[in-house]
Amino acid sequence: MKKLIGLCGWLLFQGSIYAQGFYSTNLPIVMIETEGRTIVDEPKTTVKIKIIYNGPDKITSLTDAPNIYDGFAGIEFRGSSSQMFPKKSYGFELRDAQGENKEVALLGMPKNEDWILFASYNEKSLIHNVLAMKMANDLGMYASRTHYVELVLNGRYEGIYVLMEKIKRSNGRLGITKISTTDNSGDALTGGYIFKIDKTTGSGGSAGWYSQIPPLKASRGQRTLYLYEYPKFDDMTSEQRLYLRNYVTTAESVLNGATFRDSVNGYRRYFDPLSFAQIFLVNEASKNVDGYRISSFFHKERDSKKGKIKAGPAWDYDLAFANVDYCQGNQTYGWAYLYGDICPDDNWLMPFQWKRMLEDPYFVNTLYGEYKRMRAGPWKTERLNAYIDSLATTLQSSQQRNFQRWPVLGVYLWPNPKPVPTTWQGEINELKNWLSARLAWLDASMPGTLTSIDPSPAATEISVELAPNPFSEQARLVLKTPRPMEILTEVFDLNGRLLDTKLHFLEHAKNEISLPVAGPSGTYILRIHTPREVLQKKMMKR
Template sequence: MKNLIGLCGYLLLHTICYAQSFYSTNLPIVVIETEGRTIVDEPKTTVKMKIIYNGPDKITSLTDAPNIYDGFAGIEFRGSSSQLFPKKSYGFELRDAQGENKEVSLFGMPKNEDWILFASYNEKSLIHNVLAMKMATDMGIYASRTQYVEVVVNGRYEGIYVLMEKIKRSNGRLGITKMSTSDNVGDALTGGYIFKIDKTTGTGGSAGWYSKISPLKAPLGQRTLYLYEYPKFDEITSQQRFYLQNYVDMAEATLNGSTFRDSVNGYQRYFDPLSFAQMFIINETTKNVDGYRISTFFHKERDSKKGRIKAGPAWDYDLAFANADYCQGQEYYGWAYLFGDACPTDLWQVPFQWKRMLEDPSFVTAVYNEYRRMRAGPWKTERLNAYIDSLSAVLQQSQARNFQRWPVLGVPLWPNPRPVPGTWMGEVNELKNWLTNRLAWLDASMPGTLTGIEPGTVPAETMVEIAPNPFSEKARLVLKTPGPMEIRTEVFDINGRLLDTKLHFLEHSETEIFLPVTGPTGTYILRVHTPKEVIQKKMLKR
């Protein structure tokens, strides 16, 4: 006890005496001192900041000298609905003694002044965003690098945070061309830009424009709102605003037009299909309930650098991986891009682009090939579960302190589905189990799965969707064909026994068929024979 009192007395000399016993950790420590000033949503408050870390497999103590950063920062609360939680997320920029921005490399990440401390309050595994960023990076697209830390603010232990790179135009982050206020004509006007679909709250100020095309569902005549991200709304010139809005309008009009599949003058003239396929896959694999419609970024490089609209970077996955009890967010089956089917009156709806691109066989092939590439490598189920295990091992010691500070385990918080696991390891295991089931459903349901045809060589002429999947007594098939044709359906059990076969004549380009499936709950195999291909999918009866 004498030693603890002595340590607290030592720390008091530095205006730090901790309400919770926290002296050492295997994680880095971030110490923030406001010197009497109050942190608010905006503007940023000047604080002193120290970051201490002795390296992997070593213990870092509060009394160790700061060796990652020791200086000033401007800090503010960040987030939209998450600002209602008692554990706040922060955005901060590193500064010198004169208050000027200061670029610093933290934990080996590229130098920058802008960073984020993500709180992970209602996401109790503490893993969702770190896992999603890793999955996006595995795919080869830029996503924020991450580092777990423990945070102390004004002498009070605040728990585990994820230090993340803020999305911005920068070497080492999103490396598009830097723009200035003089870039108002010619090629310089064409890029690079970052824009997004998002709520206007929690953005630190925003402005933008509305799409001319309605989203998939449009309650009260809603239109998709695009916000300027780079150049910032208070820095972008009128010429740049007009150019970006006009370019997006032309791109969307082309995608919405009757000749959108044209290889020269169609939507691929304006959009980069691979990036949209990749973002489709990451949003669907995580079943991000905010995907496509909130916290969704796009960027465009200059025309001289073959600049088209690209989807990404990936961002904001705390309500993914079944951490949402609304709009079927907790189910391992179903499509995130069809959010509006479950919640048609929600004010933030998925824009039309994703569903429209899925009407292009070449885009479906790109989605299938990219998903197959990931599932054959870094997204193998056992590899993803092993990565989750590695994160939980890193957090094993510190998570107990975090949940002592914030006793939320077993407590339903918005929007946690119920029942809520009563332990942290229960949260981790629930994540692994859900992801395993989600991947199995996507393996069976991902559009473009073909039998007897090498994917990528012959586009599928017929699209088959099973919705819902799982189903109850009858499987509902939606078939899209290039014209009238005769097809044959076959249903097999998991052991390969043929249970049902029927001939169907399809008179229209889109036809709905119901197939009764007798037998117990479980997995069945559907084969659809057309004049040119055989399409195979898994069906799940519940």
């Protein structure tokens, strides 16, 4: 006891560390001492930080000497809506004794000065962000490296955190070309840049511009806001701000134009389809309700280095994987990019790019090819479940302390769907079960899978009749169902291009639906998603 009390002033005899019996762990320990100063949203507060870790197969104790880092940092709260929770997330930059930024390699990650401690408070599996970063990395994209740690702040145990790399231009992170204030013409002006679609709160600033193309389903004048991320607005010259804004505006205008599919002068001249397909897959596999419309990053390299607009890196997945109780975010069916169909009154609606790209067979084929590659390899259901289990094994001991400190298991925290699991293992099981069902839905629903028309299962939940078929302008559906239900209809052409999608609420017994089909005479595919099955029908337009 006396040894603990005298440990350089870090531990408090009456504090929760001793009360919870936190002396050692299989995870790294991060110890922060503010020396009486208060951590705020901004600016950063100078603190002392010590990081201790003896390795993955060894125990690390509070009394061990700091062997990863022992020095200073500037720290602040981070996040937007998450700042309302008592367990705070933090952003910090490592500094030397003179207050200058200091790059250090932490826990096997490339050296840098900027880091994040993600709290994972209302996401009780503690796994969502780590899993999403792994899935993005599986696709071949840069994604933030992660490492679980346990945090001690001013002698008080604060629980499990995820140490993450902050998204930034840097060797070892997003390796685009560094741009300086002298790069104001020619090829040097064309990159590299990082920008994002986001809220102004918790984003480090509100300087940016509004897209000239409205978001999907905008009905109240909602507009898509782009924010400068790198360089920051104050570090950019007027030429650089104008260039990036004009480039994005031109690119969006082409994507929204009549000849956007043109392989030379269409949107592919400005956008990198592969990166947009990959971000689509991470967002849809996790059904991220914040995906596309919030915390959505983009970057552009110099023209001499094939500098098209690329989507990514992936970011912010605590409200993904069914951790929401609004806008059908916890359902295994439905598309995240069509969020506005469910919640058109939201202040932040989906930008138009992905839906527009899905009207291009080249993009559809790219998307489906990436999905097949993942499902045949790292995204096999059993492999993802095994990865989740491996994380759970790593956290098995420390999660008990975390939930002693934050007794939230079985408690509703915005926006948890109900019923709320009462155990941590229940959270893990729910994640695995949901993800398995979600991937099964995507297997049947991913654009480009139109290989089996008019399947005839032995028994279906609903009966569907097309009358007449062929039709003129609108297809008329007669559906019979034994119970009220919600269905999703999709209309594709034979290239797998999605032409229309709508949600319908069916009453018991007989229902009639009319579907307008925009396009020339020919064959189309109708796909109907019910809560239990996917049906496909061939439609003929005169």
